[in-house]
Amino acid sequence: MNNNRMKTLWLHVAAIALFAGLALLFCSPVLDGKALFQSDMMHHQGMQKEALDFYNKTGEIPMWTNSMFGGMPTYVIFTGPPVTAIWYLNKLFTLWLPNPADMLFVNMLGMYLLLCVLDFRYWIRILGAIAYGFATFSVISMETGHITKVMAMAYMAPVLAGIILTYRGKWMAGACLTAIATSLLIYNNHLQITYYTLIMVVGLVISTFVFALRAKQLPAFFKASALLAVAAILAILPNMDNLLILKEYTHYTIRGSESELSGKAKGQSGLDVEYAFQWSYGPGETFTLLVPGVVGNSTAEKLSVHSNTYKALTTLGVPAVQAEQLANSRRWPLYWAGQPMTAGPVYLGVIICLLTVLSLMIIRSPHKWWWVAVAVFAILISWGHNFAAFNNFLFYHLPLYNKFRAPTMALVIVQVSFVVLACWALQELTDNKLPKAQLMQALQKSAVITGGLVIGVAVFGPFIYSFSGPNDATILQQYTQMLGSKEAANTLMAALRKDRSSLLLRDGIRALALIAIAYGVMWAYLKDKLKAAPALIVLTAVVLFDLFQVDKNYLNEENFMNPDRLATYISPTxxxxxxxxxxxxxxxxxxxxxxxxxxxxxxxxxxxxxxxxxxxxxxxxxxxxxxxxxxxxxxxxxxxxxxxxxxxxxxxxxxxxxNPQALGNAWFVNGIHWAANADAEMSAMDHFNPADTVVIDRRFQAQVGGLAPAKDSSAGIVLTKYGLNDLHFSSHNAHDGLAVFSDIYYPAGWKAYIDRQETDIIRVNYALRGLKVPAGKHDITFEFRPKTFITGRRIAAVSSWVLLAMVAGGLLWESWRRLRR
Structure with a gap:
């Protein structure tokens, strides 16, 4: 028994070492000290720079920043050092590997854990982990700097693993895994991925309930569900520092509330549907799961000297050297579908798709259908405005769904589901529980279906598609300006369409070759010409080759640079x-x-x-x-x-x-323009003099009272101390006055004091702060100390250690119980 446990332990260690090695191999420039250039992370540096500098200088946690949109809370940008112990677990599970190898590693590890719980063969687990980690959606997200998204994706599979383990009767181990994985998922703070995980959890729970009802095992189901509910609460509490404040903040944002202006849709808080559905996959675009180049790769692609575009440039008189530079400049929009732009397709691997089709034919367990159902549901969601009848209904009726944008992100559910179904098919294939003749027949049908789809989409595609998209009119206009001739621009566009066609055909032929290889390996196994382990190792190698090669189009050595160059990327003009x-x-x-x-x-x-x-x-x-x-x-x-x-x-x-007319940090006004409502308030600012008059909605008239603001010739307000959580002013005015401050109005936490006496902050000019200031000289202070933030951090700090202690105790108890058997 001990020998078996040691052998299992060493197999797990070997798998972890393999994943770490593959992650470092794929991201090999980090071994030379280089760092990945991530465009969104560059923006994030700009977003948090003021807050980070403030923290480094003062040691005080910044809760507000004035570096963006005139001023806003830092809750979605920077909140200082972590107070939750979950931070240490998050680092532990990445083995402290350098970015982005850490993200690639932990995604493979997460899927490996789920496949272990599903009790698949060792090399099937390895194959599935590699397929999940190297799927292009993950790698492209790493390249663009969507770190929280990719890290959250890593914990989707472990959350499902914990729930499955609990429902299988391993209550303590399952609940502990669920609590830890869910807490890590929430900690990484990508609410959309968390929401999609919840969709998968709902599918799993409903499926389990149905089978428990049929098997008359509802008491066990409800006990497990109650334990999972406790695990969920324990997972949420360590993240209250973020969740509580975000809940409060969201109430005032475009994601969680609605505009006060009547021109905007009413009765539905959240994003505008057109804005939310901008990044929608098309039904035909869904075939990128199978063939990456169905609608082109990205909106900024390199081309070679063998491309039609290069030849067109030389035909148009561009010198060969310059034409080669232009072709190789990564600016060519091979993507031709309906998204505004894209860094690349969602490609899961043609072999994973082949095995998913096979799973539908040979998996006898009805549990497969909930995996299929959530995958289909996710595909429909990903179509966004391309399936408006369905998705508009969800947008306006599915709870919280209208808080998120980019429906294409729902394909992460497909990524999880297809990998599990593909691995399940291999498990059934190698279990020898079905006659090999039946398995061979199913394999042949799967190959014909998958290969037929590839042929229909890719081989015949060049004869079916126009390779023109909704963005081509804009592209043609740009080429016309660049070349100075519409005729020349049309020539270049025609060449670009040929390159799009060539890409699809090339990827189609490649997909057919991979299908043939995978079919050949499984055929050899079923014909007893190859043992299970070697067959699975070969399949794993082919899956890795497939995804590794495609991924290198989007994340390669060119994306890395020396840290000193990266540090000065945002340089002042x-x-x-x-x-x-x-x-x-x-x-x-x-x-x-x-x-x-x-x-x-x-x-x-x-x-x-x-x-x-x-x-x-x-x-x-x-x-x-x-x-x-x-x-x-x-x-x-x-x-x-x-x-x-x-x-x-x-x-x-x-x-x-x-701009000499800038009014400074604060000033007194002479008069008030009362607006009947928000619309009138906004309209009044079309033509007004803010130095003299303030516009106020009548809703706030009680705060102003009967004040008739006035100022003497020398009246003024001076900023005496600047901080992100505090602003100090000194004022002087011979009359009772109304002061306007150029700071953004935000009622959830800002308080004002005049000579240490709290006073109401009035919303003025639709978005600014105003104060009634008595005559004379006064010290005015604004403080931002949201109680929600402070309370959340206290709850998170304590509950995170409670969670770890309870999980450690539960696992020790489970181990002790096993040793007594």
């Missing part, structure tokens, strides 16, 4: 350097050389009017749409926009333009 010479502690900058509301690089150096965040405050989003986007200078002035970065018409280089 001459315009930035000019602004940085201004030592005024607190003003804002508008970068008009780019889309300021999709740009976090400016936030790296300045307090920006723009930024990048999927969870902007609604009041600021309304201000963007109705005022800032229309270049309302009065609104820019009230936001203390001291500099505008614009392009120099003569050189095209960014220059910093000083």
């Amino acid at each position: 001459a315009a930035d350097e000019k602004i940085l010479q201004d030592k005024t502690p607190y003003f804002r900058v508008l970068n008009a050389t780019t889309n300021p509301f999709l740009d976090a690089n400016t936030s790296y150096m300045h307090k920006s009017i723009g930024g990048q965040s999927p969870a902007k405050l609604w009041i600021y989003q309304d201000l963007i749409e109705h005022q800032i986007a229309k270049n309302n200078r009065a609104v820019l002035n009230m936001l203390n926009t001291r500099y505008i970065i614009a392009s120099d018409p003569s050189t095209g280089q960014p220059v910093a333009q000083f």
Whole structure:
């Protein structure tokens, strides 16, 4: 018994070593000290720079930042050092490997754990783990810097493993695994992946209930379910530092509330459906699961000197050397389907798809159907606006579904399900419980179906598809401007369409070859020409070769760079350097050389009017749409926009333009324009002088009372101390006045004090803060100390150690019980 346990232990160690080795091999530049360039992480650096600098300088946890969208909470950007012990587990399970090898490793490890619980053969577990970790959705997400997404994906399979183990009667081990895996899933803070995991859990629980009902085992089902509910609570509590504050914050954002303006849809909080469904997979695009080049690879692809595009460029008179440089510049939009842009397809591997088809034919257990059902459901979800009748209904009726965007992300459910079904098919194939003749017949049908789909999509595709997409009109316009001739642009577009066709045909032929190899290996096994272990090892190698080769199109040596170069990637322009010479502690900058509301690089150096965040405050989003986007200078002035970065018409280089009309950090006004509602408040700002008049919605009239604001000729307010959680001002005015502050109004945590006496903060000019200030000289302080944040951190700190102690105790008890047997 002990020998068997030691052998099992060493097999697990070998698997872990293999996964770590493969992760480091794929990400080999990290061994030379290089770091992965991740575009979204570069934006994240800009987003959190001010908060991180504040923490490093003061040691105080920043809860607010002024570097994005005029000011917003840091809860989705930076919250200081972790207080939960779950952080240590998260690092432990990645073996402290360098990024992105850590993400690749932990995704393989997570799937391996699930396949162990399902009691599959050793090499089947290895195959499934590799297939899950190297699926292109994972690797492309790593390359773009979607770290929280990929880390959350790693714990989807272990959560399911824990639940399955519990329902199988291994209550203590199952509950402990469920609690730890769920806590890690939530800790990695990608709510959309957590939501999709919950969909899979619901499918599993419903399926288990149905079978328990039929088998008259409902008492055991409900006991296990109650234990899992306790495990879920224990998993949630260590993450309350994040969950509580996000719940509060979401109430004010575009993801969890609705605009006050009547022009926006009412009665449905959450995202706008058109915005949420921008990244929708098309029904035909779904075949990328099988053949990656069905609709092209990405919207920024390299081409070779053998491409039709290269030949077209030379035909149009571009010198060969320059044409080669252009072709190899990674700018060619081979992708031609309906998404605005994409870094690459969701490809699971043609062999995984072949085995999934086989699983439908040979798996006798009815439990397979819940895996199939959630996969089909996810595919339908991924179609978004391309299946509007179904998905619009879900958007408006499925709880919390309208908080998320990018329906394509639902294909992560398919990634989990297909890998499990594929491995299950191999388990059935090698169990020898079905006649080999029956298995051979099923294998032949699966190969014919899968190969037929490949032939229909890829081989005949060039004769069926136009290889033109909805984005091609814009691309043609760009080529016309680049070449100076519409005829030349049409020639280049025709060549591009030929390259799209060639890509599909190439991938189709490759897929057929891989199907033939996989079929040959399984045929040899069923004909007793190959033992199970060697057959599985060969299949594992072929799956790895398939995915490894495709993945290298998206994550390769070119994506890595020396850390010193990466550290200076966001470098100041001459315009930035000019602004940085201004030592005024607190003003804002508008970068008009780019889309300021999709740009976090400016936030790296300045307090920006723009930024990048999927969870902007609604009041600021309304201000963007109705005022800032229309270049309302009065609104820019009230936001203390001291500099505008614009392009120099003569050189095209960014220059910093000083705005002398910026109103500063605070000022007194002479009058109030009362607005009947939010619409009137916003409209009143179309033409107003914020230095003299403030616009207030009548809802806040009780806070203002009968004040008739006034100011003497020398009245003023001066910022005396700047901080992210505190702002200090000194004011003087001979009259009772109304002060306007250029800071963003946020009622969940900000408090104001005049001479240490708390006073109401009034929402003014739709998005700013206002205070009633008595006559005389006063010290004014704003403090941001949200109780929710502080309470959440206390709960998380204590409960995380309680969770670890309970899990450790449970596992020790389980081990002791086994030893007594």
